[in-house]
Amino acid sequence: MDTVETFTWEFGGPLAGIPVLLAFSLLCLAFIGSLIVVWWSYRNALRQLSLQRRWTLSTLRLLTLATLFFCLANPTRVDRTYLAENESPKAILLIDHSASMTIADNRGRTRLDDAVRTWRTFANQAIDRFGEIITYHFDSDLRNAPRSELYPEQIPGPDDTQLLKALQSIMDTEKPEAIFVITDGLDTNDSQQDEALNSIFQSTVPISFITGENRIAEEKMLTLREFDSPEEVLRDTAFPVRWVIEARLQRNRSLPITLQVDDQTVMTAELSLASGYNLLPLSATVTSGQPGERVLTLTVGDDRESKTFRRIVSVGSQRSTRVLYYQGTPDWGFRFTKDIFAREPSIELTSVFKPTDEMTVISGQDEVDELPEQSQALAGFDVVLLSQVPSRQLTPARQKALQEYVRQGGGLLLLLSDADQAEALRRSTLESILPVFLEDAEPPPNGGDTLRNQMRQLRQTGGGKAIQLHPFSIVESSRYAYIFGNEDREEQVIPCFFTAAPIFRAKAGADILAQDPSEKDSAGRSGILLAIQRFGTGHTAVLATDSLWRWKLAEPSDSKAPEQFWQQLLHTVAGAGMGSDALHFVRLPVEVPVGEPINLKLNAGPDMDDSLEVVATSPEQEDFILTPLEKDNPDVREISWTPKTPGEWTISASTADTKTRQFITVGPPAVPKPDRAHENVDYHLLRSLASATGGDMLEIGSKPGWMNRTDDGPTILDERRIPLWSIWPLFLLATAFYLFELSLRRYWKLL
Known part of the structure; x- marks a missing residue:
């Protein structure tokens, strides 16, 4: 650390906030005016004074005023402690070496290969911006990387991935200025995710993510990865609706999409999709209107091939x-x-x-x-x-x-x-x-x-x-x-x-x-x-x-x-929550394959009584009672459910006081996947973490915020401002000048 001592003027009163040169000019004008008034007053005193006595008394009065004007200028000593050059801030590079990142597909390519290629386009800029970059590896545990190696010694890595725990550990021990993470976001540690997320959200360290893809687009596919909207909003309010379209195509094509609220179309668009894999995040703003239920209907595709997905938004005032x-x-x-x-x-x-x-x-x-x-x-x-x-x-x-x-x-x-x-x-x-x-x-x-x-x-x-x-x-x-x-x-x-x-x-x-x-x-x-x-x-x-x-x-x-x-x-x-403490589903899936068990999460709150009932209604209007699983977290109830028929199912949850329901689309059976390397990257989790912490999703061609930041000079660690006018010798000097003047005035019989 380097400490630098500087001197500045911090004018107070009516002079506060104006340029220093202008403030000094006004003080000089006031001092000149005081000089004229003092000279005139002693020139026209009750008793005739000699020129020498007038000059003596005027000088003493002006010295008193000069001391007071000096106090008005508020001279201040500023002691700043800077981060020394050899103490430049560091960044952390976390690399996921779990199985999903290191298993090669039938082209011999891993997600880690793709992500490392992206990271290398940013590495030099990151070193220029942050100085030292320390590399760690993680899968089931966190460890230092020998010689900043990017690839693991053993391929493939273990199935266990503890991404959030690794992030929490780095923030607690290293205190970096930024964190870069090469991962696909597949965290297998479900037991402590909430605790780790709260710790990460409270941190001010920006986290940026680099992902990789390794799937082969052999068959056509069109689905909705995410369809997010608040479950409860107030009347006459605007709220966001976000969705992510995932498609694999054999040739380029245009894709129409339509968003309706009840029976009213609020948005239409024509998307241009390239052959191969496409992942398109989109959003719209919707007005809630009057109390009641609003059904959001998103239609993706045209007459040749289309899919429809629905979400329910409750408009009202369960509470103000x-x-x-x-x-x-x-x-x-x-x-x-x-x-x-x-x-x-x-x-x-x-x-x-x-x-x-x-x-x-x-x-x-x-x-x-x-x-x-x-x-x-x-x-x-x-x-x-x-x-x-x-x-x-x-x-x-x-x-x-x-x-x-x-x-x-x-x-x-x-x-x-x-x-x-x-x-x-x-x-x-x-x-x-x-x-x-x-x-x-x-x-x-x-x-x-x-x-x-x-x-x-x-x-x-x-x-x-x-x-x-x-x-x-x-x-x-x-x-x-x-x-x-x-x-x-x-x-x-x-x-x-x-x-x-x-x-x-x-x-x-x-x-x-x-x-x-x-x-x-x-x-x-x-x-x-x-x-x-x-x-x-x-x-x-x-x-x-x-x-x-x-x-x-x-x-x-x-x-x-x-x-x-x-x-x-x-x-x-307020947390908008859009009903954060009300009964609602948590990250409900949009489309699931028929015949496969899925876990639904329901935020029921700690005070939810035993009257909670969860029902799945099939497309044929047949009801199935779902039983929540016993979990340690009293706020969240988990329900295991296996849909037996394809189509649009309705999942309802109700208690004696409140009720909520949502739609889930059940599609055809999933194509068997040979290994975890073909599981989807959890973009939802990674985007949420990057957005909440001020980080970025790094992709080739993107310009993250830290690349555009200019160097504002050395980092200030501490700053102390010490006023120099509020010291006893200065006030003693002003008092001495004035008392000496009063003594002379009395001696020369002016009082």
Whole structure:
């Protein structure tokens, strides 16, 4: 580590945030004005003074003022500790040597061969970016690779693969800056997957995956690998639908697809497929509408060959999104935003307005008058919304409670409208769980943000002229872009803000939903307006703007855009779950072969009683009772089921209070597979891990995010700012000058 000591000026008061040269110019003008006033006052004193006495008294007064102006300039010593060059950050390369990666197909080719070929196209850039790359091998256990070897000594490897356990072990022991994994995602360790996943999701280390294919496309095949949609949504909300088409073709062809909601077509597309193997991830945004069941029907193919798959989405309010809205300092937006929440039936609001320690205004059902210091007191809320809360109210105990609340599945939404609010939370417990870095929340070098906000406020209060609102720049690639609606529809919601906090850098694993391209930092990064990140089993979000109440006033009176935006945002931060604690199926398969046993997973919750009943209904409307298996995890029930006839089956689960059902397509018998080398790569798991941690799926020709990052200089490990004006010798000197002046004035009979 290298420590460097530098010196800077951090002007305070009205000079804060403006360029140093301009601040010094204003101080010089003030000093010259003081010189004129002091000279004039002693020139016109009660008693006539000689020129020498006037100069003596004026000099003493100016020395006192100069000392005070020096304090206003706030000279500061900055001690920065940098990562030394010989301590460059490292990356880890994990290589899967299990049987599925090392068994060759009838062409003599393994998945490891294909993945290594892809890795070698990125290896040099990874070394340039991260420096040292340490290689590990894993299958049933984790071990160091001798001389960074990529291939195993023994082929094929063992059948056992513990991918998640290997990742968890690396994160606990090595603390790397990035992890690259060559694997197919086939983890055979089912017993501790949930624990390992939670540990990985809480880490800030980006994980990138390199996969390989080794299957031979001998026969034609068209199927749906994944069909993901939430099982429960609120009314009048937009929600994402994602699916993955898998096809093997003997020649190029076009493939039409149609997505319907009930009987209404919401999307049609024509896909161009190449001969050979194709894997196409697609998505669409759907509006839920009024309460009830929505049947999503996806038709893949044409009259010659087509398949139809269905999913059910429950629209309603099995329970509302419970929100604790905590407002600190007074703000016009509190009343407007609170009214928006109160008018939305899907939001159950408890608001606390605490402008002073002695005054609290509470509305809602729950008895809450303070931010709790125990996470258990927040368990009754899905989202905690903090707006302009003074730092004195965010005590360490309360921040710790919020951290634990989010870790256990709660949602936290923080509103930051200026740099002062962001600065108050720097390096706090609360900042550690946010999706952005508040250490970078400083005005741009030209002082543009603070000056711009001040000028906006002046224009707002002067002359009654209309203020200018600035629209969000929506990041359409975000997985949460559905919050704003479909980009192809005219009714897309685009919020507009008046002021924003200067935040420019997101953490690994964070998802940026909206930016402000008009504000950039010295590295050219656009300002971040809205970002979301998973922490533990919950979510945290930062809205780095005002509460958008001016946008509400600027909209037509019949517009519901602000209500829709807030409803979608709160529902997403709540874990959206889209019913995460309700009865629902977990990763239900889309199409299964007839006659083969499959395991269904049902999230029943720890409080689910013995009235749970699971029924499989055949295409001939014959019911079969399915019995859940006894497992250690009380939240998840596993059901083993073997479909006897092909066609569309309905799987229903119900208790005394709730019910859910879904469709499963049962296809023809599976073609026998000679070995594990022909099992499908688990792209769903790998994409989820890469997306949640800020990593990438590396493919030849792709450009992952870490390749585009510029070198911002040495990595700062620690920074200490020591003000030089708040020292007793400086105040003693100013006092001495003033006392000496007073003594001379009394001696010369001016007092």
